[in-house]
Amino acid sequence: MREKINEKVGVVMYFSAEQRRALPHVVSWHGRDYYVGEVGYHHTIREGETLHHIYEVVDKDKTTAFRLNLDTSNLFWTLEVVSDGNAD
């Protein structure tokens, strides 16, 4: 099941100086904290001059996948989609 959400969410981000990578670490949504287990894909898109980072991640329990959008113009995070990996 895949559901479009498009809500602002809380995200804790972690920057690893060793790996030179900044990745979402915790996603806080509907009063629950989901610890990121794996980043499946990260890419960027532009809307006009605004750069957005898109992170597709799955939680540590491997039950929920999130598509997150970081708007670099205001550093707001949007949860775009959640999925449990099953057919609709």
Add this chain to the structure above:
Amino acid sequence: MEMPINYNQPLVMHIDLNSCFAIIEQQANPLIRHKPVAVAAYDTPGGAVIASSYEAKALGIKLGVNVREARLLSKDVIVLMPDPAKYRDAHKRFKEVLLNYTNRITPKSIDEFVIDFRGSLAIQRGRSLADIGLEIKQKIKESLGEYVTVNIGIGPNRFLAKTAAGLHKPDGLDVITGEHLKEVYRQLSLIELTGINVHYEARLNVAGIYTPLQFLKADANFLKHQVFHSKLGLDWYLRLRGWEVDDVIWGRKSFGHQYALGQKTADRQQLSQLLMKLCEKTGRRLRSSGHSASGIQLFLRFTNRQYWSKGRDTKAEMYATSDIFLYAQRLLNQAVIPAKVTNIGVAVYGLKSGSPEQLGFFDGTRMDKKSRAEAVDKINDKYGEFTLIPAVMANMDNTILDRIAFGSVRN
């Protein structure tokens, strides 16, 4: 004309990403890996599947079936809409990996590259292409993700490299040399040869050729005069023997956009709005490439599977979206629409470098249109596509989605 088989060291590599869109989605979402996944133009029942994972293919969910059929074949199939920005990013990363080896890289599509290793440093250092291929596979995993696999084929020409890439899907790596060329052909049918479609197969059959080995044995003049009735026959004679005939770089001849309608309609006003949006997309690409155009083609496909298409040369050069739309609308007005439209497409051709400075005789000065088009482009560059739109597009939602071309990736 008689040519031997090419026994030179195979130095052409063909790489394609397995089930490209589907595997990138499976990489992005670990929860859908090893499951049947279909990427469809729309997730509605009539949406056509444009890519499917290996698990979905095994269930019969192949390119072209619609979502309804896919769900009948498997209730567990996960249907996703395409994410072109992500696929473009994957293409870019794929290319960056290959550029570490040589700059003689030709993208054949969003998920296919041909690499010519002749004279490359790696070859000069005595490395084998098979060894380089294994390293590329690993580097692609590091760059795109562990779930992403590629097929690699190596041969003395592009045709044999592509043939080799198709021998052991997924995640294959095969080399075809002059020495075992016949052995490979023995395992294939005519239709399995890249470039041989059902029409060519029929032509070959009529000439008494039923297998790739018979095709290989055929005389060059026989292929030219009796089978293909053109130079194509000689090309096939050389291609099958491992000589290069496909390294021609074709310049761009047109810009165009096509759209498969989610909600099919025969309403001319709605079609006109869609057409405007297609013209705007076409115009943006035309202008950003620094061209103007002097011809236009409109294409319509209907629910009764018929299609209508018409082109015309334009008196003046087209540059601004309004120019393109004016001619496209004239063509649309001439169109006979017997049923609801399923696909609409527009393309401009007769490309000329540089923006037009010539004045249209009856259109007033074209320079104001040029300046206006460039000003609108600048605003849309800054604030996003369709921030500033022509009035005819008012009240349209984001109907025409970003789509990705299967063929050319020239811009």
